[in-house]
Amino acid sequence: MMACVNPDGTLTSSAKALLIAIQDQALTPEDISKKIGQPLFKVRSSLRDMKSGGFVEAQGDEFIISEGAKKLLARSQ
Template sequence: MACLPSDDILGSTGVSVLLTLTIATTLEDVAQKTGLPLFRVRGTVRRLLEAGFTHQVGQMYEITPAGIEKLEQKEKN
């Protein structure tokens, strides 16, 4: 499986996932809220973690300030 460069992470899937992570959320809850399959959520969150846009809090994930900034930049474009 090819990893996307960080600039490509925030396609529609990445944006949907990040928007659900404004509060600490489990991967299962992200999948339920976005309608995405759990495997897709896991892969997306892994790439978002690697890019520094999310962080893990126990079994939950939450957006970071860098993730918020990236979303704001994307909205401007």
């Protein structure tokens, strides 16, 4: 199981915060780190997990939320 998803299939609080940060605009890992108050190494690690899980998509140096993750986020709010 990925670090961004709880055993019950819901998003972890840090994953939810990250997705909320990029739901309206693409951001770099540095910008995400500042916006959500998480250390950059943690944000980069989460982004790797979330990219391999299909939650985020890379656009150059920036990341955006995937359509599937938007639906998951909407259900979890």
